[in-house]
Amino acid sequence: MLILIGVPFALWGIQNYLDTAKETPVAVVEGREIFDRDVHRAYEQSLANLPGLAQAEEQRLKRETLEKLIMDEVIAQRAEATSLAVSDADVRSFIQSLPYFQSDGKFDREKYKVLLSAQGVAPAQFAAQVRRALLMEQYQRGILDSAFATKSQTEALLRLKNQEREIEYVKIPLKTSRQNIPEEEIQSYYREHGQDFRNPERIAVDYLVISLEQLAKDVQVTDQDLQRLYEEQKASFRTEERRRISHILVPIESSGNEAEKVALAKIGQIRERLSKGEDFAMVAKESSGDPVSAKQGGDLGLLEKKNLEEGFAKAAFSLPLNTVSEPVRTSYGYHLIKVTEIVPEKIKPFDEVKDELRKTAQHNAAENRYYEIGQILAEQAYEHPDSLEPAAKRLGLSVEHTNLFTRDQGEGLAAEPKIREAAFSEDVLKGRNSEPVELENDRAVVLRMREYQPASDKSLAEVRDTIVATLRREDARREARAQAQTLLSQVREGRSLADAARGIGLGVVKPAPLRRDSTTAPPAVVTAAFKAPRPEPGKPSFATVDLDSGESVVLGLLAVKDGSPAPEGKEAELARDFLGRALGQQEFAAFAARLRERADVQIKPES
Structure with a gap:
């Protein structure tokens, strides 16, 4: 919207x-x-x-x-x-x-x-x-x-989504290349990839900044103002009453009057035992249907009324200390409740929250002023597009400066992405003031270009070592790919992947059956596994794939098991919704x- x-x-x-x-x-x-x-x-x-x-x-x-x-x-x-x-x-x-x-x-x-x-x-x-x-x-x-999506479309999606693929693969490591790279090859690479070896354009800006926090610090607030604000916001400084509550639960095992009667009778028997002097904690450990609190003698800890079911809360917060309640019915079953500690409600005193109130009062008082100054800053920057001085003089601000920074990186104020974006905008690069840029923590900035350095080519001498390392890495990748192709040829001729891998001193990895979101194999391997054609029985489907690391992988797809269509349930509902949205967007x-x-x-x- x-x-x-x-x-x-x-x-x-x-x-x-x-x-x-x-x-x-x-x-x-x-x-x-x-x-x-x-x-x-x-x-x-x-x-x-x-x-x-x-x-x-x-x-x-x-x-x-x-x-x-x-x-x-x-x-x-x-x-x-x-x-x-x-x-x-x-x-x-x-x-x-x-x-x-x-x-x-x-x-x-x-x-x-x-x-x-x-x-x-x-x-x-x-x-x-x-x-x-x-x-x-x-x-x-x-x-x-x-x-909307039809049942057959949903089932087809679920079959694909939940499909499992059994694979094995060999990873061919990237060896360190020591090849001597000819000078002409270095120069050729430099000519072809010169755009990759450039000093990025950089800019330094002058700027004016207004800050709600700074404006708030200049606001004078009297104790009378703070006392009035304290009275208005007293509810926010109140800590609600808390009670340490223990309980014994008898759950109702099924629907119907008979189950209700059985649970009520059982809780009554437990209540009778307690009335004869048996220890509440011991009885809770023995009889409570809440296994977590039963281990603690029925103790639920210190609780506020708002965090409890209404009937339970009403009973617990009306009980005298160390008194056992009558049976209390909730959605969980019947309870016997005992309060073992009461922490009364507390309102923080004025002196304790005075500093917090001062900040709130200053912030509230400065807010309108912040928007008024923001309007003036915007007007001055627009009316005097070639200078920040008129705005600085009107508002009593000092023009500040940044060091040179790029589109992607900067320090200080230039660490803010919005500032870098504004600095390299068309208006600023043409020598005009920017529009006000609003930052987090209620700050607004207007900036203009102070210095600009266009992008420039790096000399061959500066990037020679980088080019040599790149060419050697490409040479190592070519060698890994060549080994992968050799292995691929061998397994397609009928040799097992494990046997072919042993021939070059490598082992086979066979992870658990993969799903599309599996993390037990490299992402590129998972992707390749689900792109590979279904194998015929007893005849794996083989392929090679390059990893981001430069390593090569020979992959064997052994079997494919389609997922269950699961026509009903939460998963099917989510799938129908997903397909419905996708179809709606297409339409x-x-x-x-x-x-x-x-x-x-x-x-x-x-x-």
């Missing part, structure tokens, strides 16, 4: 739908326009988990982003053309459920207004976007949720592709 709406917009990422009429659209879908700013914003969000892309990959991602926006618009228009509807109550409920608009788990109308105002978005505009997204979601669910993808094909879409050639 958040993706559909264009959220997460975090602190300053809410979609800005204003002033688009002044721009030239990059695409028009059935008369509705998509602008470059929409594509750019969606593209930047897509880069969050894709750092370090090559230029060709970036261009491909931009094209895919534009196509995704076009597809969303096609679906939205189709949804709007139906008779589906989203009520005002649904829109309001969804907005109020978003964590960005909440304080202490509750909708904060003031925060809602501040955040929307910071983006220049009217509440009515935002509500319209939410309504549209909810309508799209409702429309899609009509197709996704209507898909919707095909349906959406057909809508896209039939839609009137015009795209600017340069886009």
Whole structure:
């Protein structure tokens, strides 16, 4: 749902739908326009988990982003053309459920207004976007949720999922190569793989940071304020009464009045023994139907009332100390209860929680100020895109600096992935201020480029040793593959794998029958085992596979045992749900592709 709406917009990422009429659209879908700013914003969000892309990959991602926006618009228009509807109550409920608009788990109308105002978005505009997204979601669910899997499809999936394969294999180790690598081969490899030997681009940035924690430290709070907050939150400082409870359980063995009577009679007999002075702990060890607590003389430990079944809790928390209850009926059976210790409820005194209250009061008081300053920071960074000084002067902040860092690694502030992403964004690389970047612990940062070093090629001298090691490793892998092919030829000619392996001083590994999620063999071996063709009786199916380590494996598939279809039960239910979702996604993808094909879409050639 958040993706559909264009959220997460975090602190300053809410979609800005204003002033688009002044721009030239990059695409028009059935008369509705998509602008470059929409594509750019969606593209930047897509880069969050894709750092370090090559230029060709970036261009491909931009094209895919534009196509995704076009597809969303096609679906939205189709949804709007139906008779589906989203009520005002649904829109309001969804907005109020978003964590960005909440304080202490509750909708904060003031925060809602501040955040929307910071983006220049009217509440009515935002509500319209939410309504549209909810309508799209409702429309899609009509197709996704209507898909289902048949019994035969489910059984086929379970047969494959639970299939077992019996294998044996020989692992050919990677030997250390001491081969002398000719100079021309080194140079040739360097020319062909030069892109692998590059110093990555690096950047250093200046930045301004605002922190809710720092703002909170500057807030002055009086003892009267803290005392008032203490009274308001007194319930959170209360420790509930706890009781050490022992019990004797007589379970009801089956349904029906007769079993009930038998259990009640038995608990009555035990109660009679206790009334005559027998020790509760000894009787519990001998007679209780709860084997865990019986070993402890019936002791359940210190418990709070809220953690017990209602009838049991009512009886236990009304008993005087060291008194045995009358039989108590619960869903487990009949109990005799004894309370051996009472720890009364306690409210932490004001002085004990004063520091905690101060932090809470300071945080609450600083929160609105944090959003106000955030709005000013965003405005100043936008209005003065070529400098951080106006924003620093307006807010009384100091411009700070980082050392050079790459897209993948940095120190200090640059250790934050969001900072590295923003630093290498198109705006910052063109010399403009970034949009505010919200970090964990309620921090927001605006940055700009201070120094940039483009990617550069490493000299052959710098990478010679690496190339030699790589070529020697490839030589060792070739030797391992050659040995594997020799073994494969021998076993296909009728020699047993064990006999062929002994010829080169190796042994055969024969793990327990494999399933698709088995970890008793290397993952590549498991994958190859389930790709290999079924063997004929008495004729194993052989194959070779290369491991990530460079070792080669000769694999023999001995037998295949299909799993049980298990048409009923939890596993079958999960399989049906999985297949239903997969089929629903396929159907919707095909349906959406057909809508896209039939839609009137015009795209600017340069886009």
